[in-house]
Amino acid sequence: MSLAIITGSTGLVGSEAVNFLHDKGFEIIGIDNNLRKLFFGKNGSTSWVKSKLLKRNKKFKNYNVDIRNLNSLHNIFKKYQKKISIIVHCAAQPSHDYGKNFPFLDFNVNATGTLNLLELTKKYCPEAPFIFMSTNKVYGDNPNKLKIFEKKTRWELKKKDKHYKGIKENFSIDNATHSFFGVSKTYADLMVQEYGKNIGLKTVCFRAGCITGPNHSGATLHGFLSYLVKASLKMKKYNLIGYKGKQVRDNLHSHDLVNCFWEFYKKPRYGEIYNIGGGRYSNCSIIEALNYVEEIAKINVKKKILKTPRVGDHIWYISDTSKFKKHYPRWKQRYNTKKIIEELIEHQK
Numbered sequence: 215m216s217l218a219i220i221t222g223s224t225g226l227v228g229s230e231a232v233n234f235l236h237d238k239g240f241e242i243i244g245i246d247n248n249l250r251k252l253f254f255g256k257n258g259s260t261s262w263v264k265s266k267l268l269k270r271n272k273k274f275k276n277y278n279v280d281i282r283n284l285n286s287l288h289n290i291f292k293k294y295q296k297k298i299s300i301i302v303h304c305a306a307q308p309s310h311d312y313g314k315n316f317p318f319l320d321f322n323v324n325a326t327g328t329l330n331l332l333e334l335t336k337k338y339c340p341e342a343p344f345i346f347m348s349t350n351k352v353y354g355d356n357p358n359k360l361k362i363f364e365k366k367t368r369w370e371l372k373k374k375d376k377h378y379k380g381i382k383e384n385f386s387i388d389n390a391t392h393s394f395f396g397v398s399k400t401y402a403d404l405m406v407q408e409y410g411k412n413i414g415l416k417t418v419c420f421r422a423g424c425i426t427g428p429n430h431s432g433a434t435l436h437g438f439l440s441y442l443v444k445a446s447l448k449m450k451k452y453n454l455i456g457y458k459g460k461q462v463r464d465n466l467h468s469h470d471l472v473n474c475f476w477e478f479y480k481k482p483r484y485g486e487i488y489n490i491g492g493g494r495y496s497n498c499s500i501i502e503a504l505n506y507v508e509e510i511a512k513i514n515v516k517k518k519i520l521k522t523p524r525v526g527d528h529i530w531y532i533s534d535t536s537k538f539k540k541h542y543p544r545w546k547q548r549y550n551t552k553k554i555i556e557e558l559i560e561h562q563k
């Protein structure tokens with residue numbers, strides 16, 4: 215039987231991957247110690263997701279192990295060895311703000327944790343595709359240097375701008391402010407490429423925009439749309455941080471994302487990178503997201519605009535996903551931003 219190792223298994227992306235691969239017949243070994251609760255408090259706790267996963271999936275087992283702990287990881291890899299046919303690595307410290315305050319923890323989880331997993335993959339299951347969740351923050355704030363102009367509800371690029379369709383993988387990662395989180399993830403991203411190009415593992419980095427879905431334990435510091443919907447419905451108020459709330463993000467549903475993993479698993483490559491996100495098909499500014507929520511849920515949300523932006527925040531970011539679509543033409547995106555928000559609202563009821 216095929217076995218999948220999924221780190222961050224009770225987080226948004228990991229849990230979607232657990233359900234998806236379980237439905238495909240895989241035995242699933244999850245690795246998640248709910249560190250998200252330490253990062254973001256009780257709003258961030260993923261224990262409710264773990265309960266749901268254990269109930270739904272008979273062949274799912276979760277190890278309460280920290281990816282910083284090489285010895286514990288070693289025992290898991292040694293136990294399952296050649297049975298392991300895919301590794302999906304989603305465990306991370308995912309927030310800019312948290313990373314700045316706790317740089318050692320941030321680096322140890324995002325960078326060292328990834329290195330631990332790569333080494334064990336090399337040793338015990340070198341044939342297994344290794345899927346890594348990277349981030350668009352590897353480009354730092356370079357996208358903020360584009361010729362962005364202000365519209366009524368969003369920042370935008372001119373249609374004739376060469377980046378209008380989105381940021382491609384050859385965009386520079388240099389000479390930018392990345393945030394501490396962006397730097398630790400960039401180390402991991404480069405290492406994942408190195409184990410592909412240099413060592414010959416079937417690795418891929420998905421440099422994601424905003425990923426979202428009902429399994430997100432949205433908190434102020436992470437899980438933008440999930441938290442926005444939760445705060446709007448429960449407290450009827452929301453703080454827009456910097457850039458007049460007009461900053462643009464592209465939103466991809468976690469289900470659409472794990473379908474990318476599946477396409478890669480069926481036809482893996484070595485040390486590959488893809489920008490992945492909602493693209494032009496699914497994006498919004500924060501104000502536009504709030505407008506959708508007000509319209510769909512028929513509520514008024516009190517908006518407070520805070521002047522100082524978060525370090526490393528993008529004013530405008532849309533992923534150009536054409537490279538992935540070219541390599542994997544069967545991949546189809548099912549959710550746009552409105553559909554994602556409708557589902558998030560339904561989930562909160």
Ligand SMILES: NC(=O)c1ccc[n+]([C@@H]2O[C@H](COP(=O)([O-])OP(=O)(O)OC[C@H]3O[C@@H](n4cnc5c(N)ncnc54)[C@H](O)[C@@H]3O)[C@@H](O)[C@H]2O)c1
Pocket residue numbers: 221222223224225226227228245246247248249250251260279280281282303304305306307308323327347348349350421422423424425426430431437
């Ligand atoms: N959600 C997004 O918008 C987004 C965007 C770009 C990239 N990403 C990346 O995708 C990946 C998954 O994101 P997500 O939104 O599912 O995050 P998440 O916080 O919902 O899930 C991550 C999970 O990893 C676990 N974890 C953290 N540190 C751990 C450790 N040391 N050992 C074991 N488990 C640990 C957490 O408890 C959590 O359940 C992350 O690498 C993140 O950087 C996410």
